[in-house]
Amino acid sequence: MADPMPRQPFPMRLQKFLARAGVASRRGSEDLMTAGRVSVNGEVVTELGSKVDPKTDVVCVDGREVHLEDGSVYLMLYKPKGYLTTMDDPQGRPCVAQLVPRDRYPGLYPVGRLDKDTTGLLLFTTDGDMGQHLLHPKHHVDKTYQAHVDGVPDEVDLARLRGGIMLDDGLTAQARVRLVAERPDGSSDIELVIHEGRKRQVKRMCSAVHHPVLDLHRSSFGPLALTAVEEGSWRLLTKEEITSLRDVAGL
DSSP states (O other): OOEEOOOOOSSEEHHHHHHHTTSSOHHHHHHHHHTTOEEETTEEOOOTTOEEOTTTOOEEETTEEEOOOSEEOEEEEEEOTTOBSSSOOTTOOOBGGGGSOTTTSTTOEESSOOOTTEEEEEEEESOHHHHHHHHSGGGOOOEEEEEEESSOOOHHHHHHHHHOOEETTEEOOOOEEEEEEEOTTSOEEEEEEEOOOOTTHHHHHHHHTTOOEEEEEEEEETTEEOOSOOTTOEEEOOHHHHHHHHHHHTO
């Protein structure tokens, strides 16, 4: 769904132009520039402070002209198990790129990642600025997970999860955690809300309190809830959802 691009002064920094055009993230766009792959009006531009006027300048990447469209694309995928969060896998394993309309929306990429065996909400966009802001630690964007764990965490375990767990890459930030249900087989369901994005973080946190994760599902990302989409399918975000994302991203 096209979302009207917010008004902004021109000219704009070249790397920001490339990110908004869906070429790459802001950092990825800077790498393209320093590698000499970006030209403006026929001249290669490598200086990161360079600016362009999208209304008049011709910007090319690897000789191919790129444009700012009327707006960027935002969609959510209900990721099933068995898919890697990558747009390409050299080993030919199933990846999320096979589940989203990348031909229709060039430049589409996932914001963050979910493990191969984790299901749930995975956000995609062509807006490099949005993706970068949503993942930046300073914005504290909440992610809600439903975890089926071995055993039943007691109040001490839950308090440890809430207060922060010391992992091999440092202490985790405070989290919101609650016991949802106990199962007849002795396992249980808990809900965790975190705003960090460390690799396998929820699984590592639960293992640290001796309740390893058996199944993991992400039910929300920031203001987005996984609704109106079936497992393995995707849908475009509504205008209201896009606006709420911009708010939490500080855009």
